[in-house]
Amino acid sequence: MRVLVAPDKFKGSLTARQAGEAMAAGVRSVLPEAEVTVLPIADGGEGTCEVALAAGARPESTVVRGPLDEHVTADWALFDDGRAVLETARASGLALVTPTPETAAAAHCFGSGELVRAALDAGAHEVVVGIGGSAMTDGGSGALRALGARVLDADGRDLPLGGLALRDAAAVDLSGLEPRLAHASISFACDVDSPLTGPHGAAVVFAPQKGADPALVAALDAALRRWAEVLREATGVDVDVPGAGAAGGLPAAFLACAPLLGAPVRLRNGFDLVADLLGLAEAVAGADLVLTGEGSLDAQSLRGKGPIGVADLAAGSGIDVLAVAGVVTADRAALAGHGVVGAAACADLAPDVASAIGEAARWTRLAAERAVADWVAARPALRQR
Template sequence: MRILIAPDKFKGSLTAVEAAAAIAEGALRVYPDAVATQFPVADGGEGTLEAAVAAGYEERLNAVVGPILAPIGAAWAFRKDAAGRAAAVIETAQASGLAHMEPTPENALRAHSYGCGQLIAAALDAGATEIVLGVGGSAMTDGGSGALRALGLKPLDAAGNVVPLGGGALADVVAVDSSGLDPRLAAVNFRIAVDVRNPLFGNTGAAHVFGPQKGADEDAVEKLDAGLRNWASVLREATGRDVNVPGAGAAGGFPASFLAFTQATLEGGFALVAGLTGLAGQLKEADLVITGEGSMDSQSLTGKAPIALADAARELGIPVIVVAGRILVTPEDLAAHGVVAAAQLLDVAPSTEEAIANAGKYLTWATTQVLEGA
């Protein structure tokens, strides 16, 4: 039997790599003669870098400016193929993630994506002609303005001064000076992995939907939304492009600036990462797929990595088993996506706290339990 073990991260307890190892241990207890291939997956957000490294990309580390100016170290990934084509994978969360900032109203207005631009510059210096941008887990709501500032763009106020970094200052921008923008950007294929359809601004835009989790109170949300609305107008005036499109609201509107000034495309996160890592080839060789994530809930059913993988396996007639920290959808919901059995850590751990603290052990137990019962 060939088992493809392809979980997403168990946020707050296990990385996707650690989860895959724990699931593999449980699977091999039940099927000791199986060939168990561990293949961490992601949907374009946090974990995308880890999936790329697991698939053979080289991890690199650069010092960058964090989301509220404190210096941090941020990882990214690089690979050059046999033909000499170079590609990079960058996660916005690495340089500009919420993990690097206390979520307060003041910080929500100050946070920026400058460090992401520094990672893009490092990728350009390495010779990358394709850059995959995984967005998610971000601290900023600056429409990607900070990243392009790191690459030479100057947003100007009415007096001709460069405005401060952060989404809170975007409402003051009246024009942009793109004369210093890195010319290498024109030759790069930017692929932005998104798993949401939110526009840049408005009631379903970046500020209103995602701002509160970054610390924005009602007043800060309104200021950030007004800034993004103004930023879209300035970008349209400068480039002739409308950036208020579905998906542009991801990662605090990060895609918007790249949609305006580069030939960036927005792509479904799971499909992009699957193609990037070679998951499709691994899937075709499998007799059974085991996937999972920390919380299998209604959002999972909208195309998150485990369910997207289950859908792909179903099309090939391959059964899928799900193991998760908790499962908040019905067996019927899962069956509709080709899942034949499921188990959650909370069924084998005595408490939620114990399940989190010893997630690897309980994930192995849950895998054993579901395979023995399937």
């Protein structure tokens, strides 16, 4: 029997790889002769580099400017075929700052642009950017400047980095933009449809969690509107489109430059992007049983998160899916609609929450063991083998 174990991270407890190894141990305790493959997944945000490494990419590391100009060592991944995988969280992440109005106003993504340059230096022809957990609301202006652009005020002087400074933007000079961008496609893992500005835009929806108070939210939104105007004047591209508000508006700057460069810039569903990167559909199709899961399998999971994406792929091929999670609160009938025929939760086995979190690998292994044992028990042909 061929079993594929493809979980997302158990946030705060286990990485996707650690969860996968624990689940695989549970599978082997019930099916000792099974051929078990572990393929960690991600939804295109934090953890995307990790799953790329698990899929055979090699680790890379670059020292960049963090969101407040401090030096940050940012890890990324590079496949031998020239595909690079980056995360904004590693270079420009919210975890690298203490959220306050001051940091929300000044944070930038210059370091994320430096990672793109590092990927080009390494010969990458395709750059995949996971854009979760960002600290900035600068419309991608920092990254663009790291790649050779200049953002100028009315007197032709370079503006300071940061989102709030964009309220004084008068022009963007793209003449020094990194020419190698013309030979590399860039894909952003984008699971939100927020435009750059307005009531559903980058500042209004996301800046409060980055430390912005109501007055700063309004100022940042106005600054992004000015930035959109400057980009449109320079390139003719309207960047205030669905998805452009992700990661503080990072994709907007690259969408504006795409026609000038001639290279594709894409906004893609995070799970779909990662699935293609890993060859997940092929791995699922070659399995007899699939296990997936995440820390909390809940109603939000049913709206297209990674484990449900895995389940849908398997169900499309008529393959049974078992879900293992820290907690399972998603409606069981709804899970069954995605091909999940069984589920087990660490919280149902551990004596208390502290144990479930502190010994997450142990309880994940036992939960997987329970799910597989129940699955086997329901199949007389398997019990007789």
